[in-house]
Amino acid sequence: xxxxxxxxxxxxxxxxxxxxxxxxxxxxxxxxxxxxxxxxxxxxxxxxxxxxxxxxxxxxxxxxxxxxxxxxxxxxxxxxxxxxxxxxxxxxxxxxxxxxxxxxxxxxxxxxxxxxxxxxxxxxxxxxxxxxxxxxxxxxxxxxxxxxxxxxxx
Amino acid sequence: xxxxxxxxxxxxxxxxxxxxxxxxxxxxxxxxxxxxxxxxxxxxxxxxxxxxxxxxxxxxxxxxxxxxxxxxxxxxxxxxxxxxxxxxxxxxxxxxxxxxxxxxxxxxxxxxxxxxxxxxxxxxxxxxxxxxxxxxxxxxxxxxxxxxxxxxxxxxxxxxxxxxxxxxxxxxxxxxxxxxxxxxxxxxxxxxxxxxxxxxxxxxxxxxxxxxxxxxxxxx
Ligand code: HEM
Numbered sequence: 001x002x003x004x005x006x007x008x009x010x011x012x013x014x015x016x017x018x019x020x021x022x023x024x025x026x027x028x029x030x031x032x033x034x035x036x037x038x039x040x041x042x043x044x045x046x047x048x049x050x051x052x053x054x055x056x057x058x059x060x061x062x063x064x065x066x067x068x069x070x071x072x073x074x075x076x077x078x079x080x081x082x083x084x085x086x087x088x089x090x091x092x093x094x095x096x097x098x099x100x101x102x103x104x105x106x107x108x109x110x111x112x113x114x115x116x117x118x119x120x121x122x123x124x125x126x127x128x129x130x131x132x133x134x135x136x137x138x139x140x141x142x143x144x145x146x147x148x149x150x151x152x153x154x
Numbered sequence: 155x156x157x158x159x160x161x162x163x164x165x166x167x168x169x170x171x172x173x174x175x176x177x178x179x180x181x182x183x184x185x186x187x188x189x190x191x192x193x194x195x196x197x198x199x200x201x202x203x204x205x206x207x208x209x210x211x212x213x214x215x216x217x218x219x220x221x222x223x224x225x226x227x228x229x230x231x232x233x234x235x236x237x238x239x240x241x242x243x244x245x246x247x248x249x250x251x252x253x254x255x256x257x258x259x260x261x262x263x264x265x266x267x268x269x270x271x272x273x274x275x276x277x278x279x280x281x282x283x284x285x286x287x288x289x290x291x292x293x294x295x296x297x298x299x300x301x302x303x304x305x306x307x308x309x310x311x312x313x314x315x316x317x318x319x320x321x322x323x324x325x326x327x328x329x330x331x332x333x334x335x336x337x338x339x340x341x342x343x344x345x346x347x348x349x350x351x352x353x354x355x356x357x358x359x360x361x362x363x364x365x366x367x368x369x370x371x372x373x374x
Contacts, residue, residue, distance in 0.1 A: 025182030032183040039194050040201050047205065047251065051243035058232060061225040062304035064334070071305045074291050076253050080313065101316050113281045115264070116274035124267035124371065136264050 070154060079143045080104045082150030104146070184372045192266075193370070195259035199287075200358070202252035209245040210347065217297065219343035221336050224299035249291055256287050268371040276364040279357055286354045293346040296339065307342075308334055 026032065059068075073081060084100035091099060111118075119132050126133060155163075165171055216235055218227040231238035260280060263269055269277035296307040311334065315325030330337030 025184050027179065028181040028183050029179040036197055039197060043198055043201055043251070044205065047202075047244050047247050048240070050247045051240055054247075055232075055239050055243040056246035057302075058225075058228060058298055059300040059302050062221070062299045062301055064304065066301075068301045068305060071302065071309060073306045073310060074295055075250075076257070076288055076291065077310065081309075084313065097316065098318055101313050101321075102318060105314075106317060109281065109285065112284075113278055116269045116271075116277050119267075119270070122270060124270060126265065126267075129267060132267070133265065136261075140261070 072154075075147070078150040079146040081154065082146030082148070085153055086146060086149055181366075184370060192262045193372075195255050195262055199252050199255040199259055202248045202255060203354070203358075205248040206245060206252065207351070209241045209248065212241050213245060214347055219297070219340050221299060221339060224297065224339060228298045228300075249294065253287055253291060256284055260284060266371070270371075272368055273364070273371065276361060276368070279361050279364070283354065283357055283361060286350055286357065290346065290350050290354075293342045293350065296334075296342045297346065299339065304334060307338075311338075 072078070080101075083104040084097070087100045087103070088096050089099075090096050119129075121129060121132065123129055162171065213231065216227055216231050216238070218224060228242070231242055233239075235241075263277065263280070292307075292310060295310075296303045311325050311328055314328065315321045317324065328338070328341065329335075330341050
């Protein structure tokens with residue numbers, strides 16, 4: 001196996017070390033590609049297995065005059081439902097419902113998009129990023145909590 | 155000289171493969187990236203996307219996007235079309251695994267701080283990819299036109315519709331009329347099989363190009 005030395009682009013981690021960091025690297029082909037192929041086989045196999053054991057469902061045909069219960073959205077939208085249900089407080093002139101839809105969709109995605117511009121700390125060392133890591137953990141727990149909330153109280 | 159060599163030489167004469175290939179093939183990937191499974195998540199999402207394209211094309215051969223036919227065509231896929239049930243179920247599972255993989259990928263980027271200079275824009279492109287991936291899920295959910303599909307979409311469009319300022323337009327653009335109906339179904343279908351795929355391919359191209367130019371951030 002041919003190990004080759006790679007120079008990292010200088011733009012990176014300049015703050016922490018003067019000389020460019022050297023990382024041992026392997027050629028993209030065949031090493032990287034081979035790993036991808038192995039991963040692909042595992043995932044494709046798991047998908048076939050999942051699909052055979054738990055086939056996709058199909059309920060009765062849609063009927064606009066008969067509301068079923070319970071109605072669940074896809075799991076990755078549950079937190080929106082959860083937050084909407086959780087937030088029952090008006091803030092000044094803004095009704096609770098508007099806050100309930102705006103916070104988990106507009107504000108949340110807006111905030112996510114701005115992450116690299118809010119976090120100006122150049123370090124990638126997890127021990128020197130206490131604020132970012134704490135906020136990240138809180139956000140994760142929040143999404144999990146509202147997902148849970150939407151399942152339990154719906 | 156065997157056949158593979160001959161083909162290589164034929165192509166090389168015409169396309170200068172000897173100059174084109176080495177930078178691609180020998181391009182180094184850092185060792186810790188090859189051995190750390192956390193770096194597989196983006197690739198996993200991409201693989202799921204490829205599986206979704208293939209199974210989706212097969213589904214589109216049998217699916218009919220009208221309120222009268224949609225449910226029956228999905229039932230037909232599930233019960234009569236050879237391997238239809240497997241194909242639809244794989245589409246279903248690949249979609250869910252893709253979303254999970256994208257989210258975990260994003261979590262890894264966040265906690266490793268891989269969005270920092272010079273990769274800020276790739277994070278922004280990533281957020282758009284996340285939005286597109288979930289919109290794929292949202293639009294696909296309606297297509298079988300069963301009770302769950304109909305009512306979950308009703309609530310979903312209702313929520314999107316109550317976003318201040320833009321909500322009204324979003325729900326009108328999505329539904330095409332004041333309530334979910336034939337118009338909504340064809341719109342969701344067009345979104346799901348034409349608009350979103352074209353958009354995600356463009357953004358994935360951008361995403362991968364940036365990873366290629368900037369390298370993977372990685373000093374573990
Ligand atoms: C359709 C969805 C996506 C696909 C297929 C995808 C694919 C990939 C792949 C294959 C890589 C190479 C490294 C790795 O796999 O970890 C990567 C890197 C990256 N992705 Fe994604 N990605 C997606 C969504 C996202 C999202 C939602 C974000 C964040 C908001 C994101 C941000 C990044 C960043 C910043 C990098 C560079 C990481 C580094 O240099 O370490 N991507 N992406």
